[in-house]
Amino acid sequence: MKEIRVLLVDDHEIVRCGVRGILEQEEDIEIVGDCSSAEEALHQTEILSPNIILMEAKMPGMDGIEAARLYRQKRMPCSVIILTLCEDCLAEALEAGAIGYLLKDIKRQELAQAIRRVYNGELVVDKRFTLQGVEGGSEYLPLGCDSSGTLVKEAELVILPPIEAARLLRFAYQMEEALEAAIVQQVGSWDKGTAITIRLLGDH
Structure with missing residues (x-):
């Protein structure tokens, strides 16, 4: 079966x-x-x-x-x-x-x-919206555990260009709500790509 x-x-x-x-x-x-x-x-x-x-x-x-x-x-x-x-x-x-x-x-x-x-x-x-563990990981690494199943408190979401500033800000806000997470760092530029670091909140 x-x-x-x-x-x-x-x-x-x-x-x-x-x-x-x-x-x-x-x-x-x-x-x-x-x-x-x-x-x-x-x-x-x-x-x-x-x-x-x-x-x-x-x-x-x-x-x-x-x-x-x-x-x-x-x-x-x-x-x-x-x-x-x-x-x-x-x-x-x-x-x-x-x-x-x-x-x-x-x-x-x-x-x-x-x-x-x-x-x-x-x-x-x-993978064009890749979730990667802060310490490295696969294209489909989940926010919450690494490839061995160990708890991961942070993950990095890499967004490839181009993306409008307003859309990126709206996306980041919605990600915080959807994943019960906090955006702790956002680096990059609208035309060269942006990396958003997400930290899980509470006990996961």
Whole structure:
């Protein structure tokens, strides 16, 4: 029996078919269903009991970010990964409760590995918005523990250029709220890239 149960959600059938074809080759990942809308996904989740919801951010009707917020509010026992072409929705997605944020040009093995990491409780962000431990780490190192599972109190979020100042400030504020963390350092420039150091608050 495959360990990880994935529900695909995208309004484009060709995307759903392509992602299904990729993930069905993985020994530990099962595609339990696919949906063309967030509304359908919320209904099917109660029937199919997936571990992972792999969902587009921008769809007609309810979008993936609003759906992620509803999954969190309903306390459904699954994790939402946003798989999208949109590069501007990261902070909003994390604030809504998404545990992963990936761009659709991700490599096939990176996609499968990201799903496994989210399944194991990690926060996964596309490497163009890289979470790195202060002492170094992998592209998908979660804020909260290092590669050996040891608690990490700080992490560095590297944002590649270009990014507008107002958008970066709004993003930093939303990251503080979403991760219950404090921004302790911000260095760099709008056109050359920015590194934001995040420190977890309280007991994690």
